[in-house]
Each structure stands twice: as structure tokens, then as C-alpha cells.
Amino acid sequence: MRRSILLITPENNEINRFRKKQINNFIQITMPYLAAFIDESKYEITLIDEYNQRVPYDDYFSLVALTVNTSNATHCYEIARRFKEKGSKVVMGGPHATLLPDEAKEHCDYIIIGEAEETWPKFLNDFYDNTPLERYFCIDVPSLDNLPIPRRDLIGKRYFTKGAVFATRGCPYQCSYCNLKQIYFDEFRMRPIQEVIEDIRSIKSKYFVFWDDNFFGDIKYAKILMKELKKLNKKWAAQVTLERCQDEELLQLARESGCMYLFIGLESFSEESLQGVNKGMNDVVKYKQIIDLIHTYGISVQAGIIFGFDYDKKDTFKKTLEACNDLGIDGVTVSILTPLPQTPLYQQFKTEGRLLSQDWRYYNGKTTVAYQPKNMTAKELYEGYMWFRKEFYSFRSILKRMRRSRTNIIHNLIVNLGYKFSIRENDFGKINEDIKVEHY
Structure with a gap:
């Protein structure tokens, strides 16, 4: 039965x-x-x-x-x-x-x-x-060989956005705010390339995303996979690290195989902030050079930006906006720094007595602040973050960035407008000003 x-x-x-x-x-x-x-x-x-x-x-x-x-x-x-x-x-x-x-x-x-x-x-x-x-x-490191194809036939009310697939698992880096090392075994793994191709082939939509934590985690593997992917005539996006995008062969293969945009965790334009969370692989001095190179190959950049690092001050929001506009960043996924449990960042803030709540609803990184920032209040962090989101997706900023980038213009316009119309400040704003700080 x-x-x-x-x-x-x-x-x-x-x-x-x-x-x-x-x-x-x-x-x-x-x-x-x-x-x-x-x-x-x-x-x-x-x-x-x-x-x-x-x-x-x-x-x-x-x-x-x-x-x-x-x-x-x-x-x-x-x-x-x-x-x-x-x-x-x-x-x-x-x-x-x-x-x-x-x-x-x-x-x-x-x-x-x-x-x-x-x-x-x-x-x-x-x-x-x-x-x-x-x-x-889970005691032993699971193999990624012979995995079943996801049951996309069970997904309802989606067409263009049901195409997600993963080729690798893990990330070679050790960012202190990221919980990947606590969730997965600390071993970067790859699926057999032909199995990944068959998985992608089963996606009915022309568009899909790689759900990998770092699609360029193994460059040799990524290049072989993209050579095979080129045959499928699909359009795709993936999350990668900026420093690996200096490889022009990698970018050429990405474009030829249908890459429309890359999600890249820039996180900050402050070297001190990046070093403070163990993300030294990002070199702010090289941001312009590498982003220009990505745009040269017709690939858009969706940047990850995080506000609330210990070196961030109240002028950080404006400086970040100016930098993004000057670089022609096509889009951003902007977040508030969030000390996820068991991460080094969480342990640091717990030791310092800076956690504002153990209510996990405050740990979403989008509509709430879960800790006491160092150089501003929680309210100032939230308001600065909201100001940046509104200004980045203002018509003025959208036009300036699109003129600078000149990649995938119609797609970028649609995505930018989607983000613009999703910003409704009155829906959000649970700031933990009134929560008593305790030493958890």
C-alpha cells in the first residue's frame, strides 16, 4: 500500500x-x-x-x-x-x-x-x-555519481524558472560569514560531465541556472563541461568568484555555451572589510579590469553586495552606489550581513555580545538586522541598505549602468525593473533597536 x-x-x-x-x-x-x-x-x-x-x-x-x-x-x-x-x-x-x-x-x-x-x-x-x-x-562523503534527475514534472506554476541544476558541490574558499563548511563536507566534488549534460537536456525551458556554490571551483572541469554544454543551445547563469574570471578562455567558453550572466560575490569595495571576513581572494583594485573583461565577452554581472561589515560606515552606501554605477554593474543582490549559526562570524558576534536576538526570523539578511553593527546603529544600517536598493534601481542608475555595460540590454532592463518594482519600503523594517542585547 x-x-x-x-x-x-x-x-x-x-x-x-x-x-x-x-x-x-x-x-x-x-x-x-x-x-x-x-x-x-x-x-x-x-x-x-x-x-x-x-x-x-x-x-x-x-x-x-x-x-x-x-x-x-x-x-x-x-x-x-x-x-x-x-x-x-x-x-x-x-x-x-x-x-x-x-x-x-x-x-x-x-x-x-x-x-x-x-x-x-x-x-x-x-x-x-x-x-x-x-x-x-551523513558519515561518509557522498559520491555525486549516478544521481537521479530532479522531478521537475512535479513543479507547479513555473516555466522559465524551473530549470535549476547542479554540477559541483562545495567551495574552495573559507569566508567567515558563509555556512557551507558547516553544512557540507569540506571537499569540492564534481558530477560526471555527461550526467550533468543529460540533466540539462531534460530541462524543457531554454533557460536554466547552475545551483552550484562556485561553478568555476575547478576551472579544468568547468571548461570541459561548457564545451559539451555548447551543443545544447541553452541560456544559463551561474555563481562564480571574480578572481577566476581573469581566464579569457573560460569566459569565451562561457559565452559560446550560452552564459547570459554570472553572479559574483563582490560583497564590498573595502579591502579591510574583505580581509576581515576572510575574503581576500577579492582584490578591489582589479574589480574594474575583470568586470570590463567579463562585459567584453557579452556576459552580464549580477553582483552580490553585503552591508554591515565592521569597517562599514554611514558613507559606505553612497560610495558603493557610485562604484557600482561607474563599473556598469548590471544588477545586484544586496543583503545585510547575517551571522548564521555555527559560522565564525556568529561565534565572533556571540563572544562580543553583539547578537540582538535568537529569533531566527531576524536572520534573513533582507528585511531585518540581527546584530549590533560596529560603526552605526542597526536602524542606520537598515536605512542605508534600503537607500542603496532604491537608488541602485532608480531609472537614473539603471540607465547609467546600462550605458556603461552594454550587455544583454533587454534582459537587463527587464530584470532591473523587476527589482525596482519589488521595493516597497513600508512592507519591511523590523529593526531590533528595542531588543535587549544578551550574551548568548
Whole structure:
């Protein structure tokens, strides 16, 4: 007899409002990928993405599976409570469950800690046989060979943005605010190239994104993959580090294989800030040279910018805007520095007594400030961040940057306008000014 399983990609209302009008919101690949491991002779599968679907609270499921990141943890705990009241069993995994398993376990029946290629299928078999364990640990480094193709057929209400795929896992760097080293084994791994190509070939849309943490993490591998990818006539984007974009052969292959834009974590235009969070591989002096080179090959730059480093001051927002306009940055994903649990940054702020709350809703990096900045108040950080977002996506800035960049003009205009119209200041602004600072 088949059992029913509900897989949920959670997204709380606050972040959903924040993202809703942005154009380039591709599906998170985790749940469609995990669905591919499920034996449909044993389970009837329902996949829900809260970005554009409602959780079916009125229905009963034998098992509810949630992937939990830190900013959604409180929301996931509430989802779990409602389904447990109906008699469903709940299993949790993902970044937050891996970082804080004891906390997460208080809200679910079963927990999967770490990478799931081996533990998830084992749990599914055990649950079906009524012999599940409460905790499953990933002990050995999982191989990325012979992985199933994600169940994109289960994804609802998307077409252009359901094409996400990963070729590698991990990152060779050690940024102190990043939790990859605490979530994954510290070993950069690659999928067999032909398996990646078959995965991409199965995507019906012409557009897709690589969901890799650093697509250029192994340059030799990336070059071989892009030579094969060229044959598929697709359009794609990926996250990479700036210093690896000095390789012109790499950029040429990227463009020939359909690369439209690269997401690059610039983070800051301050050398001191970059050194302070162990991101010294970014050389501010070379920003212009490398970004101009990327534009030369017709590839757009979506820059990651973070505000709130200890060297940031109240004039940082204006200086960053001027630098982005001068460089012709095509778009930004701008965030507030967030001390995610178990990272070196979190430990630093905890030791210094600068954490403002243990309420994980404040740890989303977009609408809240979770710690006391060094050279400004939390309110000043938030207001500066919001000012930058508004000004960067003003018509004046958009036109200036597009004239400077001259790459993918129609696509960039659409994406920029999507970000512009998503900014609604009155929807946001939970600043932790009134929360008592405690030594957690």
C-alpha cells in the first residue's frame, strides 16, 4: 500500500513579498531533487513550493518533509506543528537542521543531518517498513555519481524558472560569514560531465541556472563541461568568484555555451572589510579590469553586495552606489550581513555580545538586522541598505549602468525593473533597536 508524502520548499510571507516581483527567481532545486529518490510504488508524492503555492493544511499526509534554512526555521516549526496535530509524521533536513539538530528535533519526528544522498533513501525505506530512526547522520562523503534527475514534472506554476541544476558541490574558499563548511563536507566534488549534460537536456525551458556554490571551483572541469554544454543551445547563469574570471578562455567558453550572466560575490569595495571576513581572494583594485573583461565577452554581472561589515560606515552606501554605477554593474543582490549559526562570524558576534536576538526570523539578511553593527546603529544600517536598493534601481542608475555595460540590454532592463518594482519600503523594517542585547 502506498503512503502519501508531502515535500515542502518553505518560504515565509515576509520573504515571499520581498521576492515576488523579481524576475529571476529560479526554483530551489532541493525538493525536486530529493523527490527523484522516492520509489513511487511506495509513496504518492506531492511537491509544494511556497513561492507560488499554498501548503495544503487541510489534507492528510503520512509524511511531511521540510528543508529548513535559518530564516525559515520558525516558519517551518509552525508548519510542522500544524501537520503533527493532524497525525502526520514530520521529517526535517537542510542547512538549519544540520547546524542546530537538537533544536530542530524538538519540532519534528525525524531529522536528517548533513548531505542526504545516502541517508534520505535509507530513511524512506525505514519509514515505509515502520522502522525509522529519529536521527540520520551523513558519515561518509557522498559520491555525486549516478544521481537521479530532479522531478521537475512535479513543479507547479513555473516555466522559465524551473530549470535549476547542479554540477559541483562545495567551495574552495573559507569566508567567515558563509555556512557551507558547516553544512557540507569540506571537499569540492564534481558530477560526471555527461550526467550533468543529460540533466540539462531534460530541462524543457531554454533557460536554466547552475545551483552550484562556485561553478568555476575547478576551472579544468568547468571548461570541459561548457564545451559539451555548447551543443545544447541553452541560456544559463551561474555563481562564480571574480578572481577566476581573469581566464579569457573560460569566459569565451562561457559565452559560446550560452552564459547570459554570472553572479559574483563582490560583497564590498573595502579591502579591510574583505580581509576581515576572510575574503581576500577579492582584490578591489582589479574589480574594474575583470568586470570590463567579463562585459567584453557579452556576459552580464549580477553582483552580490553585503552591508554591515565592521569597517562599514554611514558613507559606505553612497560610495558603493557610485562604484557600482561607474563599473556598469548590471544588477545586484544586496543583503545585510547575517551571522548564521555555527559560522565564525556568529561565534565572533556571540563572544562580543553583539547578537540582538535568537529569533531566527531576524536572520534573513533582507528585511531585518540581527546584530549590533560596529560603526552605526542597526536602524542606520537598515536605512542605508534600503537607500542603496532604491537608488541602485532608480531609472537614473539603471540607465547609467546600462550605458556603461552594454550587455544583454533587454534582459537587463527587464530584470532591473523587476527589482525596482519589488521595493516597497513600508512592507519591511523590523529593526531590533528595542531588543535587549544578551550574551548568548
